[in-house]
Amino acid sequence: MSDPAFLADVLAGFSQTPKHLPGKYLWDEAGSILFDRICGSPDYYPTQCEMALLSRVAPAIANRIGPRATIVEFGSGASRKIRVLLDTLHDPARYIAIDISGEYLEASLRTLAGDYPDIAMVAVRADYSRRVDLPVGRGEGLVLGFFPGTSIGNFAPEEATAFLARARDTLGPSYFLVGADTTQDEDRLVSVYGGCGGLMEALHLNILSRINRELGADIQLDAFRHEARVLHEPFRVEAHLVAKQATTFHLGGREFAFTAGESVRTDTSHKYPAEAFRALAGKAGWTAEESFVDSAGFALHLLRC
Template sequence: MKPGIEWRKPRATADNEQFADDLHAALGRTPKAISPKYFYDETGSKLFERICDLPEYYPTRTELALLQTHADDMVAQMGGQVQLVEYGAGALRKVRLLLDAMPRDSVQFVPVDISGAHLLSACDGLAADYPGLAIQPLVADFTRQHTLPPCARGSRRVGFFPGSSIGNFTPSEADAFLRLAAAELTGGGLLIGIDLVKDEAVLHAAYNDAEGVTAAFNMNLLERARNELGAEFPTDGFQHLAFYNPAYRRIEMHLRATRPLELQLGGEVYVFNEGETLHTEHSHKYTVEGFQALAARAGFKPGKVWTDANRWFAVLWLEAAGA
């Protein structure tokens, strides 16, 4: 750990016991489904970084362009002294565009992520590039109760949730997260990226890339189960499946059984029929107006909106109650 980074011990992390419990629950229900947060071990986090640079994957480059073009305006919404909390911080790539637009002594940065090793490595790189920046990484599941460090005197707390990650939540999960964020960002606000409804062909290409990186990212969940939990299953027993479900306005990712098979985990045996799937992720697509209504019900007041020329992606500013 380099100087300038204050380490905060995690209160709750996705350790092997929790992963095992959640995987047992996922395999025991019908249909089988598990949270996408288990994609993000060190290998999964690196694979996702590769996905973000793929030519088919438009969200990252589109959001980066919005941040680069409008960073000054976005920072102006935040105000002066800020504790900037990035939810699901990952590689800390996008936040740099905001930090470049902020006086170094006006921001206290708190990146929150479930993958500890990946987060701390990214913080080391950020500290080297931004000397003097106060960085307080927190390893935690940001969708559950967690304790943020206190704000510096005179600061207000602002959340940053880029990457359209909110789309990975079900509507009820999105509502729960927004309510949690509204409570801990009281007096501040939230800058959030959302993926917009668009042509299905664009979406299909983004989640079925020619290089197979997204497939490897999806399959890595099974590798984690094998390596960390001792799960046993045929090495060629599953394949990547991703498609757009118009009824829910979402992309769905699944691991599909290529034939009838058994998966053994912790003494339990789970049967898959041919074609049966483990649902690993969904990515909801929103309209700006629909998402603003969702945020308003959770306690936010809709503010400025920035979109690209194609209206493929949007970054929204939301004021928290008490601001």
């Protein structure tokens, strides 16, 4: 059975000018597997920068958080980065992983649980673009929220503030560690977000595969190519699927047409400078305790409420 919300969002997105699809629909099992391969690509600097920075600052964070913490990750994916925190925090009690990509979430958590048998693991399949309530109460130690992967950049400024406010409701009194890419090098951004050995194109075309498979559309995938575009105010990289030639398809009893060169936006990555990010967090009721920034401009912000 197809998801009515998915169909409604896709019909609305293809009916608008310019066309766009919500990026959250990139994430089914195939999308998650592709992203994990992107993280392993030597071109994809955000993962390399964030892993190195996280390893460097984790001991300071561990001292601040203390023993028996509960860690809550938003958009946990392969649950790789969390290993740095689980290895460094003092006797962490619990890891709660939230992700929209349900099968992949379950499989990732099973692998992690095998390696950390003393830490309680809870999988929460949920969409964090809405309010998320945790299925368990507060534990004995402090709560540390974790939002890596520069996923905060997928939100426009006012959406980012709304997300951070919702996360405050989900976490209650807590710390929140958020990864944000501040890179402003346009050539590098176009090359990385448009490349990674064809994996970026595969990830974005996956949204059309999903629409065909789950919603019964007949989109010709090879009529589209992927392109990364840098835009300003606010500074961001957009992912587009561009029609190589005029093409039509059917979805939900309607016909949709693309002219040659017309595109549909499939995701956005805002690059928030540290000061701009702290202002968004402040509006959402968080206090910025400390910002750790590496020499390439990648930041981990530790917030508190």
